[in-house]
Structure formats: structure tokens, C-alpha cells
Amino acid sequence: MDEKRLDLKIGYSCNNNCKFCVVSHKRNNGDKTTAEIKADLTEGRKEGISTVIFTGGEVTIRSDVFDIISFAKQIGYKMIQIQTNGRMLAYMPFCKKIVEAGANQFSPAVHGHIPELHDYLTQSPGAFKQVIKGIQNLVALDQEISTNTVITKPNYRFLPQITELLLSYGVRQMQHAFVHAIGNAYKNFDNIVPCKSLVKPYVHKALDRVQNENVLAMVEAYPFCFMKGYELHCSERFIPPTEIREIGSIDPDFDYTRKTHGKIKSPGCMNCKYDLICEGPWKEYPEKRGWDEFIPVPGNKLKTFDELVMRS
Template sequence: MANREKPGKSTEDVKRELANARKNRVQRITFTGGEPTIRKDIVEIVSYAHELGFEEIFIITNGRMLFYKELARKLSDAGLTHILFSLHAPEARIHDYLTRSPGSFEQTVQGIRNAVGVGNAVGVGNIIVENNTVITRKNYKSLPKLAELLIKLGVDFYEFILVNPITINSYFRGRFEEFVPRISEIHKYVHRALDIGKEKNIWCTAEGIPFCYMQGYEKNATELYMAPQRSILGPGGRYVADVNKSRRECGKIKAETCSRCRYYLLCEGIWGHYAEHYGMAEFKPVAGRYLRSSDIARGGRHA
């Protein structure tokens, strides 16, 4: 919805795309960006999406504008069902460094507090509050403490996503090893952070970590829940018929030895840029018959 490099769409343009999506039987709409909450018409747009009958209405946000509690209430009253925050560390020093925005930690934390438990006037229940954390070399050791903070704040779900080397912005580009950790270094911290969620009955997942490093945590692998041939209708009517196929064709690779791994059919592999820098020696095939998603007990909202 918002983009630093392109002018934002008009209210009418957005409404036109929403109406077109409903005509195509789209049930779930996500407003992302850029930063959608800086739009002056965001409440109006969410309200219109609700009027059109979307079953799930998401906003993906850095959470800073939700520092203002009135916005959280207005969005809830307009019919927002889910809000996905981006808190990347349990302390300002790390989070603000990664966002390059001093003060953003306090604003995002307060934004989460404001969104948790806010009521609404349209009868869809409280907003479901979620959080995505990008795993980097700067924050991976603090993931367990972050999990504790997120639970204390009252989120309904949290996810850890390994930083995608392809999308690293110009500020960090050229500093690959400074920001992209080895998966063999981070997996124990990720596991502990997932354990903390399990202990408190909070659903949590991790994305971008090959299944050979998710043994015992298979049902917490985000990729397990990406349904085959899931389709999306993007901005401007851009249709993606198979999201999973698109992800695999967008730079992910597997080693030859991966074909001997029991997780071969489930695992997407790793980003090619990662292999270029670190190689693939740390990934060892796990013996056993090929597993399919139906072989793994699902958890959380998918149970």
C-alpha cells in the first residue's frame, strides 16, 4: 500500500482493487507496504474491506503508528481482524539499530500493548495480534528473551524468519556475513524460543530454516503450512497461481545430497546467495523414508 519509491495509490484505486478481489472470491486481504498505517485513509480502507465481506483483514506494520491508541481502536472498530507487528529484539539497542530508527522499539512495544485486547464495534471479536521477527546475526542470541517479552505483551502468535539475503537493502548490502548468520549457529536459539512459546501454549513458528535443523520441531516449520498451489491476487490484479512454486523459483536451491534426506519433499532448501557465501557443508541429509506434510502432526491454528 505504501512505498518509499513509488507514489501511493489513491483511496479510489485501492477500493477498486478491493472490489475486484472480492469479485474473484478472495477471502483474505493483507495491507502491507511500505507502511500502511501512515496513510490518512487507512481506517476508511479497512472499513470498506469489511463492508465487502472479506473474512480476514490483515495489516502488516512496523507498529510505530499504533503507539497512538486511538488508531488501534479505530482500526478495530473498522473491522480489522489481524495485525502483524515487526519487533526484532527484546531491547531498544538492537531493535533500533536494525530498523535504523531511534525510538522505534518503544513505539512498537507500546503499539503491541495498544492492539492487544482492543474491542471493536463490528462484532468480529478482538484483533488477533501477531509478530514477525527477522533473524539476523545481530539478534539471534536474544530470540529466547524476545519470545518471553512477546508472551508478556500478550501476542497470539509469533514467528521467526531467517533474513532473506536477496532482500537486504542497500544499507546492509556488501556486509553479508555481518548480518546473515549461519543456520548451524542459530538453530538452538530458535528452538529455545519456540520451546518458550510451547510452554505458554502460544503458537509460534520459524521460516527459512531447512528441516534438517528443525528435527523435533517439524510442526513449527512455517513451510509445513504453505498449502500446495496456494494462489494470491496481488496489487494491480497480479495473479500468482502457485505461491510455493514461485518461492522455489525465486532463488532457493538444494544440495545434491538433499535428495537422500527424509525431509526432501517438505524442505524448500536455502537461498542461493546463502550458499554462495557459506557453502552447503553444514546441511546433512537425515536418513529415513520421505516424509510428507500429512506425516507430521500439525499444531496451533492448523491442528
């Protein structure tokens, strides 16, 4: 089993205002103080965790960003990932300083293949140019990059082009995540959340593009019944155990919470060969659109991901 990681939500301030932001409803909750973040990091180490993901909100706009990252390194975190909209990474001196502080994995968000699309979705003019420059800077500094693209109604037809763009900049790990309909995405549901079945050919075409590349490509919140022939890319295979520390709450076992309260299965899933390894969609999607698109896959039930790999 993968080692547990700490998902540390540093607060909710952000210099983007994405149309699908999943924490937009928490923005008034503010941000953690430096002392609170250091206390969280210390607790994580006491629990034996050595991977931390700084997320939020946007950690790169905090005035204490270098301080909290170097503190994480100093107390023994080995993997320090920055989940970011990538805009601050456009500045090379900033990039060098954050790497020197101890960050060693970056997850910048790219939601379009052209400025018009990415900037529309992030509601931030200039954001595309900045995140692309940020990726170029990280590549120049030989940093590990794992991009995140949220699949939405305005961008799903362009997933192959987005994938192509990422490859052209040297990205070797990428995640395409079906939009989770909470926060802004729930408010903008009809304009932002596409039908899962309409997305399918574009997801498959994007994955075709990476078949002969040395690239890890994952698709999140997009169940196996939409992924015939591409099942090995389903993110269930890759999600490690996670502890989440938010403002005012700690979830020591987010895997359990996600499977029991966040995602959902239909009664028909019991007849699907992927039932035991599939988490199903985030619950808001079938609550709004029903289960008609989710067609159980016949066959002997797979019990483990190793079986999936062996049978593929």
C-alpha cells in the same frame, strides 16, 4: 487445503529503514493510489478470496488507511490483516479507529528485546517503545496478534529473550523468520545475515520456551535439517496459498513462484527424508555461503505434513 489469501502490497513508503528491509530497492517505486488499492481488493473478491493482508511498505502511515480497510470489510473480506512495524499502534485512538474500520488481525514486527537492539535494526529511535505500546493496545482491544521477528546477525543470540518478552505481553502467535538476503539485507549481507548453523541453539531455546504455552510459534526459511526435534514449527506447514498484488505486477500463485524461483534445494536434498515437504532456503543464502551447513536427514521420505505430525 487452506483458503487462498491476497497479499496486497500498497506501496513502499515506510517510517522505518530496517537494515534488513527486503523492499528497500523498490522504495522509489512509490505507492499505490486509493483507487488502485480498491481495484485490487475488488479483483480479489471476484476471485473468491476473503482474506487480505495489507503489506508494503507501511500501511498505517497512509492518509487513506481507514478508507481502504473499511472498503475491504464492506466488500466482504472476513480476515483483514495489517502487517506493520507497529509504531502507529502506539496511539490508542488510532488503534481503535483501525479496528473499527475492520482490521481484525495484526502482525507487528519486534526485532529486539531491548530498545537498543530493535531501534538499531530498524534505524528508528523510539520504534521499540512504540511497537511494544502498540502490542499492549491491541491486547487491551482483544485483537488477534501474530508477531514477526526477523532473525539477523545482531539479534539471533537474543531470540529466547525476544520470545520471553512477547509472551510477557500476551502474544500467542509468533513467527521468527530467517532474514531473506535481498534489498538492504543483501547490501549489508556480512553484517546482517548470520550462519544458519550458529542460529540453531537459540532458535531451539526460544521454541523450548513456548512448549508448555498455548502458543503457535513458527520459524520461516529455516529448513528441517536445522530443526531436529522442532520440525513441527517449520513454517512450510502453515503457509497458505497466496496471490500477490504489487505495483505493476500480479502473481496469482506465489507458492509456485517461491518454490521455483525464490527458494532452492541442493542435489543432496534428494537424499533427505524432508525433501518432499521442505522448500529449502531462500536461494541467496547458499549462493553466498554454499551448502555445507545443510546436512540431509536420513530416513523414509515424508510425503505430507500429516505424516510429519503422526511421526513426531
